[in-house]
Amino acid sequence: MRAVVAGCLGALAMAAPAASSPARDADRYPDWSGQWTRAGSPNFDPSKPPGKGQQAPLTAEAQAAFDKVATNRAQGGLENSLSVTCVPNGMPRVMIDYETSDFFVTPSATYLWFDFSNELRRIYTDGRKWPDKIEPSFTGYSIGEWKDTTGSGKFDALEVETRGFRGPRTYDGTGVSLHADNQSVIKERLYVDKASPALLRDEITTTDHALTRPWTVTRAYKRVDKIVWTENLCALDTSYVILGDENYFIGADGYVMPAKKDQKPPDLRYFGGEKQ
Amino acid sequence: MRHRRWAAALALAAASAVSAASARAAEDNAYPDWSGQWVRVGGAQFDPSKPPGLGQDAPLTPEYKAKFEQALAKKPADATDNSPTARCFPAGMPRVMIAIEPMEIVIKPNITAVIHSYQNEFRRIWTDGDSWPEDMEQAFDGLSIGHWEGKDAQGRFTTLAVETRGLNGPRAFDDSGLPLADDNETVVVEKISLDPADADTLRDEITTTDHALTKPWTVTRTYHRNRDAVWVEHVCAASKSTMVIGGETYAISADGFLKPTRPGQPAPDLKFFKSATGK
Numbered sequence: 001m002r003a004v005v006a007g008c009l010g011a012l013a014m015a016a017p018a019a020s021s022p023a024r025d026a027d028r029y030p031d032w033s034g035q036w037t038r039a040g041s042p043n044f045d046p047s048k049p050p051g052k053g054q055q056a057p058l059t060a061e062a063q064a065a066f067d068k069v070a071t072n073r074a075q076g077g078l079e080n081s082l083s084v085t086c087v088p089n090g091m092p093r094v095m096i097d098y099e100t101s102d103f104f105v106t107p108s109a110t111y112l113w114f115d116f117s118n119e120l121r122r123i124y125t126d127g128r129k130w131p132d133k134i135e136p137s138f139t140g141y142s143i144g145e146w147k148d149t150t151g152s153g154k155f156d157a158l159e160v161e162t163r164g165f166r167g168p169r170t171y172d173g174t175g176v177s178l179h180a181d182n183q184s185v186i187k188e189r190l191y192v193d194k195a196s197p198a199l200l201r202d203e204i205t206t207t208d209h210a211l212t213r214p215w216t217v218t219r220a221y222k223r224v225d226k227i228v229w230t231e232n233l234c235a236l237d238t239s240y241v242i243l244g245d246e247n248y249f250i251g252a253d254g255y256v257m258p259a260k261k262d263q264k265p266p267d268l269r270y271f272g273g274e275k276q
Numbered sequence: 277m278r279h280r281r282w283a284a285a286l287a288l289a290a291a292s293a294v295s296a297a298s299a300r301a302a303e304d305n306a307y308p309d310w311s312g313q314w315v316r317v318g319g320a321q322f323d324p325s326k327p328p329g330l331g332q333d334a335p336l337t338p339e340y341k342a343k344f345e346q347a348l349a350k351k352p353a354d355a356t357d358n359s360p361t362a363r364c365f366p367a368g369m370p371r372v373m374i375a376i377e378p379m380e381i382v383i384k385p386n387i388t389a390v391i392h393s394y395q396n397e398f399r400r401i402w403t404d405g406d407s408w409p410e411d412m413e414q415a416f417d418g419l420s421i422g423h424w425e426g427k428d429a430q431g432r433f434t435t436l437a438v439e440t441r442g443l444n445g446p447r448a449f450d451d452s453g454l455p456l457a458d459d460n461e462t463v464v465v466e467k468i469s470l471d472p473a474d475a476d477t478l479r480d481e482i483t484t485t486d487h488a489l490t491k492p493w494t495v496t497r498t499y500h501r502n503r504d505a506v507w508v509e510h511v512c513a514a515s516k517s518t519m520v521i522g523g524e525t526y527a528i529s530a531d532g533f534l535k536p537t538r539p540g541q542p543a544p545d546l547k548f549f550k551s552a553t554g555k
Contacts, residue, residue, distance in 0.1 A: 033384075085513060086364060086512075086513030087511065087513050088511055088513075104382055104384070104389060106382060106384070108311070111382060111389070111391070113389075113391075113396075113398050118366075118395060118396040118397065118398060119396065120391060120396045120398065122507065135506055135507065135508050135509070136509075137507075137508075137509035138509065138511065139509075166509065229400075229413070229415075230413075231413075231414075231415045231416065231444065233365070233366065233416070234364075234513065235363060235364035235365055235512065235513065241519060242532065243528075243532060243533060243534060244531075244532050244533055245532070250521070251548065253522070254520065254521060254522045254523060255521060255522050255544070255545055255546075255547060255548060256521055256544060256546060256548065256549075257548040258548060258549060262550070263549070264549070265546040265549035266533070266534060266544075266546070267533050268533075268534060268543045268544070268546075269533055270529060270533060270534065270535040270536065271534075271535075271536060271542075271543035
């Protein structure tokens, strides 16, 4: 699980954001404190219908894999929905922000914490270069740069590039996969909408070997007026389990149940002659 | 999903974050430099100065001592008994401050965040002067209110004093299953400060008051600063090796199948499967 991958990510490698000397004046940073919550649907591209309606520019191979997932789902399966078994969403899916999120902006890093399953992103803004080796993770390694787009002396946009992934990851709950090689590169531009200061926007461009071209999606988040932090602990609440290649339900009484009609019971090959 | 509402105190906390920018810059210089990665010093038992298990000499009530001895007797055959993290539950307070894996501390004037790399447990310690809310939402890491104390030669605060209440469970002090009371009425008081003689050593004096204890229990944990941090993701669900079915704990093999955790353990009851029951 902890294998270290090379930081040079082959054909998908992109130039790091220009690492200007980090500003030290705390006054220059925007106040993004408080609590944000998803605006729009939980489809990865909230402007389009889910599943095939997303029109993700999938390669033929990725499209075939998604068709197989869709068939499984139609039968009641949960193929490619690892998050129901509490595996993190990772990038870019975590930016759907299923529940609520928190921004900690400091000069050297911005921390994004998502209360849905405790996912954390560190976006380094200390001018660092890409390391030679990146520890792979579901949310990846992010380097950002603050922008002052109006010349006011205050930063108003955060540009981010993220690499160094671990998987499997999907774009959303429908099970459209990112490539298993985990060489995704994701660029973002985060900013508060000037016309609607209570809206934060994230332009997300994903480059991935399961896509024929970069896919850009814009998501929005609403600032919450009355903050309510909720402990969303997947391990306490999940009703799903994957055994072998099959997903099952765990019933209210704690027993394994089929997730689809006529599903075979779990393989108990390790129980020898024990009574079932 | 559980949707439990945190109390109104948190809304007030956000409001208090709005301060004059210039004042904020000045305030930032009032806080100590606790940046970097803090790595646990000492064992993974709750009191690192004593042996694990009964050797901790925790001041348990007779009721909870009996429960603890029962849990110890079942180990290692059923290693998850009374050790909630084995089921991917959060460690919660005060166990999370063992810092099984490294942690980071981010200080802002109104709040200090303690970010643990093990399962991304995230503690918000509010230092905005707010008082305890009347109606507190329960959480494994509780609701923490702190204040800064002491000043060093540069005029920076030296100590973060914290009180934590409003806890959720089940929690244990450490992996041995050393219990906290089921009522979750734990109160944890901490004093966190750098060693005056070593800026790369941080200490947390943790005093736990709980109905499983006959008196408050004080333990001091130490952390060493790594200024060249490499953060490693510790996702319990991605490496989950046990699960509970019908009250029995089973292992999950490397190839994804259920395995017994003890000799002679019966296979799980598959009563809901037609082909298993012959119905």
